[in-house]
Amino acid sequence: MANEKTKGEQLKEKLLSAPKSAFEAVSAAELKKAKAFAVDYIGFLNAAKTEREAVAESVRIAEAAGFKPYAEGKKYKAGDKFYKVNRDKAVMFAVKGKKPVAEGVYFTIAHIDSPRLDLKQVPLYEDSELAFFKTHYYGGLKKYQWMTIPLAIHGVVVKKDGKKVNIRIGEEPGEPVFCITDILPHLGREQMSKKVTEAFPAENLNLLIGSAPFADEKVGDKVKLNVMRLLNEKYGIIEDDFLSAEIEIVPVAKASFVGFDESMIGSYGQDDRVCAYTALRAVLEAKAPEHTLLCVLTDKEETGSDGNTGMQGDYVVNFVNELADAEGTPVYKALANSKCLSADVNAAFDPNYPETMDRRNSAKLNYGVIITKYTGSGGKYGTSDASAEFLGFVRTMLDKGKVVWQTGNLGKVDFGGGGTIAKYIAERDVDTVDVGVPILSMHAPFELSSVTDVYMTYRAFAEFDKK
Ligand code: MN
Numbered sequence: 001m002a003n004e005k006t007k008g009e010q011l012k013e014k015l016l017s018a019p020k021s022a023f024e025a026v027s028a029a030e031l032k033k034a035k036a037f038a039v040d041y042i043g044f045l046n047a048a049k050t051e052r053e054a055v056a057e058s059v060r061i062a063e064a065a066g067f068k069p070y071a072e073g074k075k076y077k078a079g080d081k082f083y084k085v086n087r088d089k090a091v092m093f094a095v096k097g098k099k100p101v102a103e104g105v106y107f108t109i110a111h112i113d114s115p116r117l118d119l120k121q122v123p124l125y126e127d128s129e130l131a132f133f134k135t136h137y138y139g140g141l142k143k144y145q146w147m148t149i150p151l152a153i154h155g156v157v158v159k160k161d162g163k164k165v166n167i168r169i170g171e172e173p174g175e176p177v178f179c180i181t182d183i184l185p186h187l188g189r190e191q192m193s194k195k196v197t198e199a200f201p202a203e204n205l206n207l208l209i210g211s212a213p214f215a216d217e218k219v220g221d222k223v224k225l226n227v228m229r230l231l232n233e234k235y236g237i238i239e240d241d242f243l244s245a246e247i248e249i250v251p252v253a254k255a256s257f258v259g260f261d262e263s264m265i266g267s268y269g270q271d272d273r274v275c276a277y278t279a280l281r282a283v284l285e286a287k288a289p290e291h292t293l294l295c296v297l298t299d300k301e302e303t304g305s306d307g308n309t310g311m312q313g314d315y316v317v318n319f320v321n322e323l324a325d326a327e328g329t330p331v332y333k334a335l336a337n338s339k340c341l342s343a344d345v346n347a348a349f350d351p352n353y354p355e356t357m358d359r360r361n362s363a364k365l366n367y368g369v370i371i372t373k374y375t376g377s378g379g380k381y382g383t384s385d386a387s388a389e390f391l392g393f394v395r396t397m398l399d400k401g402k403v404v405w406q407t408g409n410l411g412k413v414d415f416g417g418g419g420t421i422a423k424y425i426a427e428r429d430v431d432t433v434d435v436g437v438p439i440l441s442m443h444a445p446f447e448l449s450s451v452t453d454v455y456m457t458y459r460a461f462a463e464f465d466k467k
């Protein structure tokens with residue numbers, strides 16, 4: 001009789017929810033798989049620090065898994081794997097399903113752009129015998145976090161003759177790195193008495209790139225000239241070529257395991273390359289799905305999804321239109337039957353800042369993939385708000401697949417907020433919900449995720465089309 005549960009205990013077990021962390025919920029063997037997956041993921045993060053690099057690296061991985069470039073007009077059959085690149089900054093990976101496209105496409109959509117500093121169009125100048133690049137920050141970031149840390153330069157320059165030059169410097173051992181200065185604390189009294197939003201002006205985010213002059217008495221701006229000379233020798237570019245360039249400044253720090261127990265992953269750009277990589281792996285490993293799978297890695301999410309490589313653009317719908325057209329189906333029918341996991345990160349509960357989050361509705365590290373019903377801000381503005389029916393579908397799918405999952409919320413109501421691409425695909429008449437990984441220090445140069453959550457997010461995507 002001693003071991004028998006009381007009425008209250010029985011009732012509690014039956015009626016009340018009891019969230020379990022991945023460490024309690026899954027076997028040691030599965031935790032081992034999660035660790036192995038994280039090793040691959042860390043490799044991806046180090047290879048793909050910009051949206052262009054993420055496209056190139058995912059195409060490389062996909063081709064190794066048998067994916068071929070999409071051929072217009074080709075009749076695809078069940079199990080065929082193909083991809084289409086959009087302007088080197090976004091990419092779509094498809095696996096043709098057994099069912100016709102008219103019965104719906106299963107989308108997983110993540111973004112591969114991350115907060116960073118972009119060079120301005122006229123970036124190069126000299127001041128007080130130091131050479132700098134002017135920058136304009138991209139996405140929502142805390143400016144002070146980008147000062148006094150080693151930074152690398154990545155990007156492309158299109159020269160006057162139309163030739164494209166790739167730049168990637170600051171990543172390999174032996175290469176120089178770059179940096180933004182900050183005033184010493186001894187002289188920072190005025191700066192430190194200001195509000196953080198005012199203490200670090202955007203126009204002070206100038207990248208220090210040189211201090212040695214070109215030895216010639218007759219010219220001014222000798223340091224600038226010397227830097228341009230070196231750039232010309234290395235890349236064959238002249239100052240005017242910056243007019244047609246996209247150059248991004250990103251942190252040098254390599255992705256690595258974090259903690260004595262190596263249970264976490266620290267890296268730049270996990271928002272949202274963590275969902276990009278997990279969604280990609282799931283679609284690469286898909287075998288003969290029922291519905292056509294379409295994994296989209298998109299650009300420009302961090303600045304509002306505008307433009308022809310962002311999710312407010314038409315490129316994804318146009319691609320579905322082509323697939324539907326090939327089967328004589330109007331695209332709207334295909335879309336109306338489609339489902340989408342909008343794959344993006346959400347905030348993990350941070351015990352150092354509990355005042356910003358609602359404990360009862362925040363995601364926790366190691367409690368699995370997050371299902372976020374709505375994003376937006378105050379009064380649910382700017383969200384597509386997934387339906388109870390679609391959440392029911394997702395919940396059943398995750399439980400059947402024994403995926404560890406939790407719900408999430410971006411902080412306390414009226415404390416701020418933020419959106420994802422979910423609404424842009426939902427507006428196309430597609431059932432959509434946000435799914436993703438809990439992150440600490442989101443948008444910082446070094447963001448944190450957990451090994452188990454990354455793996456559970458991959459498992460969630462892999463379950464999407466299973467009945
Ligand atoms: Mn994101």
Ligand code: MN
Binds near residue numbers: 271302443
């Ligand atoms: Mn973001």
